[in-house]
């Protein structure tokens with residue numbers, strides 16, 4: 001049995017694993033990542049990149065259709081799919097491997113599993129870590145038991161399919177379900193979206209309501225408040241029975257009902273952890289239930305925020321913490337964003353963008369909050385952006401500190417507006433100071449001024 005030593009060993013070369021290794025190397029350490037599939041992870045090949053490559057043309061056509069005087073914008077599905085394939089590099093990772101080489105990060109291909117304190121096995125090889133082991137193995141799609149026997153699509157097929165099924169039923173009204181409904185209905189599928197609750201139910205209700213209306217306008221059959229009670233497949237046809245007794249037939253069914261951690265079979269019991277569990281971490285990404293302080297977990301696998309940008313942020317925090325501790329110091333920077341200040345954009349029809357806490361979450365956290373809302377369509381920039389612009393902004397203010405703790409925007413083109421809100425929330429910019437951040441006229445960002453005026457400034 002061969003053995004190699006590195007300062008840091010990372011399990012998984014997704015966006016998180018790549019970044020934690022990079023940060024450790026920048027901090028003067030040696031690092032190896034172990035990858036069982038493609039360097040770049042879910043995000044590059046079956047999630048963010050291909051899904052947004054499918055959705056951007058949909059957004060362009062929808063925006064063009066909302067401006068009088070613009071005609072002729074339409075999708076060419078084969079070209080959209082071909083463009084998508086350029087973003088996934090035809091599911092080859094040569095470019096990302098080159099990046100690893102340039103960043104002086106070693107790569108071992110194979111399935112990694114912990115085999116004891118600071119030890120990782122890959123086939124016959126044992127890797128030993130001088131300072132830290134980082135688990136960044138990500139998540140898999142969660143397939144509800146009712147769908148297990150009908151060979152459902154998961155997010156992987158939904159982002160990599162080579163053609164649109166004639167009829168697609170999507171089970172799950174969260175981000176993946178809503179985004180894929182927008183994409184595949186525009187690409188030619190007749191889509192039924194089945195959701196147990198309201199759409200996007202972790203966000204303020206108006207966001208899901210606008211998206212439900214937008215998807216219906218786009219031809220999606222949106223059914224909320226229903227679940228799948230049975231499913232069967234005969235040849236090319238899947239039949240779902242909903243719990244209100246209605247049958248739904250389709251050629252493909254997409255399970256978009258959440259994620260499950262890829263932590264089964266990676267040797268967690270060898271260090272005293274339960275197989276297949278989410279990993280709980282402190283604010284430097286160190287796993288809380290393991291002695292010795294050598295095991296870290298970043299990205300999806302710690303369940304703090306299942307988003308690429310948050311995984312990469314945690315990777316920076318984690319890599320810096322490992323490098324600091326290796327040098328005998330405590331880390332200067334720890335995670336202040338993952339639990340309460342997470343930005344997110346949902347690329348649906350229309351877009352939804354949010355950061356921080358909802359009013360319910362802020363109240364549950366013991367804050368005295370005030371909620372202010374404004375119709376984005378009233379500002380000149382929105383009227384110019386789309387005829388009959390429909391959209392809303394909601395600001396959640398911590399009344400005791402007079403700072404914004406959460407902001408949600410729903411409407412065409414709002415995705416690019418969220419970073420201003422992230423700066424306000426993370427920077428805890430006092431409202432009286434924010435009032436002097438003058439939005440340019442005539443942009444949609446004037447909604448900031450209107451929200452502050454509605455608040456009473």
Ligand SMILES: Cc1cc2nc3c(=O)[nH]c(=O)nc-3n(C[C@H](O)[C@H](O)[C@H](O)COP(=O)(O)OP(=O)(O)OC[C@H]3O[C@@H](n4cnc5c(N)ncnc54)[C@H](O)[C@@H]3O)c2cc1C
Pocket residue numbers: 011012013014015016017034035036037038039040041042043044046047048049051052110111112113136137138139155159176262265266298299300301305306307308309310311
């Ligand atoms: C359809 C869809 C769309 C999404 N869109 C967005 C978006 O627009 N923006 C956004 O921010 N987030 C988006 N996400 C979420 C995003 O994809 C994840 O948050 C992100 O990929 C997590 O990165 P990660 O590095 O933690 O895990 P992953 O990207 O899952 O990478 C983990 C890597 O570890 C490897 N691995 C696993 N087990 C082992 C093992 N035992 N040994 C060796 N290697 C192993 C895997 O092969 C994989 O390469 C989307 C998700 C889905 C499903």
